Amino acid sequence: MKVVAFKRELQGTGASRRLRNSGQTPGIIYGGTEAPVTIALDHNALYHALKKEAFHGAVLDMELDGKVQKVLLRDFQMHAYKQLVLHADFQRVDANQPVHVKVALHFENADVSPAVKLHGATISHVANEIEISCLPSALPEFISVDLSKMDVGTTLHINDLTLPAGVTAVTHGNNLTIATASVPAGQVSADAAAEEKK
Known part of the structure; x- marks a missing residue:
């Protein structure tokens, strides 16, 4: 640009x-x-x-x-x-020096994950961007986050992300949470009531 x-x-x-x-x-x-x-x-x-x-x-x-x-x-x-x-x-920007930049996360495949498809869970996006380090030529426009394997009770961390070649996450020693899957409280009680009626 x-x-x-x-x-x-x-x-x-x-x-x-x-x-x-x-x-x-x-x-x-x-x-x-x-x-x-x-x-x-x-x-x-x-x-x-x-x-x-x-x-x-x-x-x-x-x-x-x-x-x-x-x-x-x-x-x-x-x-x-x-x-x-x-x-x-x-x-x-120096083409030969790594840059530290915050890059947006694009969440994909939530609708086909076991958490949503089988359990009607909600996947919460805890972070919408992460800090990365890379050479300017390798800088991605965004980072895709694949949610297709998330199930209820699971948490996706920064170390679970697949980053493009030449890109590393700047974590400052913390494996930050990116997304969580949980069933809404009202739905849990409704499911329990349905089970009792059987």
């Missing part, structure tokens, strides 16, 4: 307010061997890009002064109640 940015000379609250009033969003690019650069981006293009999941976890091509550099979106601030992006932070 491509992002077009412009160098921003004026800084401070007043300059940022004037920038936003003119339909632009202030931002910054940092990291790597170069000094941080303050930038301005087209607000509407950035606002719509932020709605795309891939924009948050992909290596982006940022064009600045005719040069294209690889960056990651690191942070952004939204207005409390207006549809307004207040600021965006981008980090330069």
Whole structure:
């Protein structure tokens, strides 16, 4: 994905307010061997890009002064109640250095799992994203989580995930829970009552 940015000379609250009033969003690019650069981006293009999941976890091509550099979106601030992006932070990416990024989880095959199909259980998604480490070229848009083997009472952990080649989960020593399968309390008592009637 491509992002077009412009160098921003004026800084401070007043300059940022004037920038936003003119339909632009202030931002910054940092990291790597170069000094941080303050930038301005087209607000509407950035606002719509932020709605795309891939924009948050992909290596982006940022064009600045005719040069294209690889960056990651690191942070952004939204207005409390207006549809307004207040600021965006981008980090330069070195193709030979691993990056640490949070990537979305896509849950699949819950409807064919024994927990749902046989027992009418509910599968709860405990985490919707995980932190990974990989080279920029191996960065996945998302990670698929196969729920087809989950049964009632089972828990899926981060170590159970099948990660793409070259990608490792950053767990900080914790085998975090990703999903759990349980039968809703009301259904358990209804099933018990049905058994008693037999």
